[in-house]
Amino acid sequence: MNQPRSAPTLAVVGATGAVGTVMLQILSQHADIWGEIRLIASSRSAGRKLTVRGEEVEVHALAEEAFEGVDIALFDLPDEIAAQWAPIAAAKGAVVVDNSAAFRMDPDVPLVVPEVNPHAVRVRPRGIVATPNCTTLSMIVAVGALHAEFGLRELVVSSYQAVSGVGMAGVEALREQTKLVAGTELGTAPGDVRRAVGEATGPFPEPIALNVLPWVGSPADDGWSSEEMKIRGESRKILDRPDLKVSATCVRVPVVTTHSLAVHARFENEITVQRAYEILSTSPGVVVFDNPAAGEFLTPADVVGTDPTWVGRVRRALDDPCALDFFVCGDNLRKGSALNTAQIAELVAAEWSG
Ligand SMILES: NC(=O)c1ccc[n+]([C@@H]2O[C@H](COP(=O)([O-])OP(=O)(O)OC[C@H]3O[C@@H](n4cnc5c(N)ncnc54)[C@H](OP(=O)(O)O)[C@@H]3O)[C@@H](O)[C@H]2O)c1
Numbered sequence: 001m002n003q004p005r006s007a008p009t010l011a012v013v014g015a016t017g018a019v020g021t022v023m024l025q026i027l028s029q030h031a032d033i034w035g036e037i038r039l040i041a042s043s044r045s046a047g048r049k050l051t052v053r054g055e056e057v058e059v060h061a062l063a064e065e066a067f068e069g070v071d072i073a074l075f076d077l078p079d080e081i082a083a084q085w086a087p088i089a090a091a092k093g094a095v096v097v098d099n100s101a102a103f104r105m106d107p108d109v110p111l112v113v114p115e116v117n118p119h120a121v122r123v124r125p126r127g128i129v130a131t132p133n134c135t136t137l138s139m140i141v142a143v144g145a146l147h148a149e150f151g152l153r154e155l156v157v158s159s160y161q162a163v164s165g166v167g168m169a170g171v172e173a174l175r176e177q178t179k180l181v182a183g184t185e186l187g188t189a190p191g192d193v194r195r196a197v198g199e200a201t202g203p204f205p206e207p208i209a210l211n212v213l214p215w216v217g218s219p220a221d222d223g224w225s226s227e228e229m230k231i232r233g234e235s236r237k238i239l240d241r242p243d244l245k246v247s248a249t250c251v252r253v254p255v256v257t258t259h260s261l262a263v264h265a266r267f268e269n270e271i272t273v274q275r276a277y278e279i280l281s282t283s284p285g286v287v288v289f290d291n292p293a294a295g296e297f298l299t300p301a302d303v304v305g306t307d308p309t310w311v312g313r314v315r316r317a318l319d320d321p322c323a324l325d326f327f328v329c330g331d332n333l334r335k336g337s338a339l340n341t342a343q344i345a346e347l348v349a350a351e352w353s354g
Helices: 018-029 079-091 118-122 134-150 168-181 192-197 226-239 273-281 334-353
Strands: 010-013 037-041 049-052 055-061 072-075 095-098 128-130 152-161 245-252 259-267 286-288 309-316 323-330
Touching (some): 037 049, 072 079, 134 273, 134 323, 134 334, 152 226, 273 286, 273 309
Parallel strands (some): 072 095, 095 128, 152 245
């Protein structure tokens, strides 16, 4: 770690991307505890100017010297670039807070959600702290709060994931495909949407406009996807329950930003909906919005751009008094990535003053 100074120097690496863009908004909105904020991206973006804290700041190309004097570096880069550059930044003395999947399951890298396991941030032998995948993050604050009271035994989840989960390219693909199908009668015959969209499916294996895709990530063993394995491995690590039973099915939907999940959580102890409400509604970072009788429902279109994990449709399982079913929505670019990263950076920065 570089020598503490009065206000730590922060680098945002990947500042031009989907997560980086929201990161700059969050840094402009939160209490300004930083000295210099340095912006870094690929050489393609070097010289571009981006606004943070109301000021235009020039983007530097990713290079070893760009980390000179940096105390904390927020990495919002593709996995393979983060894998290569995080150790370099750490060797230059920066604490790296990494948003990619490169280090999440490394036993020497803590995986931190400040509302759930803030203590973990202090032990970081590699100088790297990881922030979880956006889908895990969209539910784990609520799940962690219930786990602390009832003791979690099993999670069965289905996700409804937004296209910005794969970055700017996902948003562009949905917008382009939506233009091709808007105002048509498509969606009534097999393959009609596919023919209209053609080969231009962007980062998705199938058309995403007027469609849902039962696949997120890359192939893992035995028919599972990498995203489903991330939810399992990361939930176990964050909750410190290596034997937790987790079964996830990840689905991509034509939503720009905000992931939703249907969660079936089975606990050690009997639960009541009333106690679950009390826990959830008093947990930092969680908002309960559950009023189906009035015809009011949580939807990603209303949650987008907000910070909390929103919880609704809370029900005790009909056939198991120890299980709860509920629906969560969380903005994948805020709590699902940039906000959690910024919160971790603020925890680390507190060590400077403390
Ligand atoms: N999107 C989400 O919901 C989400 C949630 C959680 C975690 N994450 C993770 O966060 C990371 C960033 O995701 P994103 O969605 O923001 O991706 P993105 O929109 O594609 O942005 C990628 C960023 O990385 C930079 N970059 C790419 N290649 C580079 C290189 N060779 N050298 C230096 N910089 C390079 C880009 O700079 P240029 O603009 O100069 O190319 C850009 O700033 C990924 O690891 C992703 O898995 C994303």
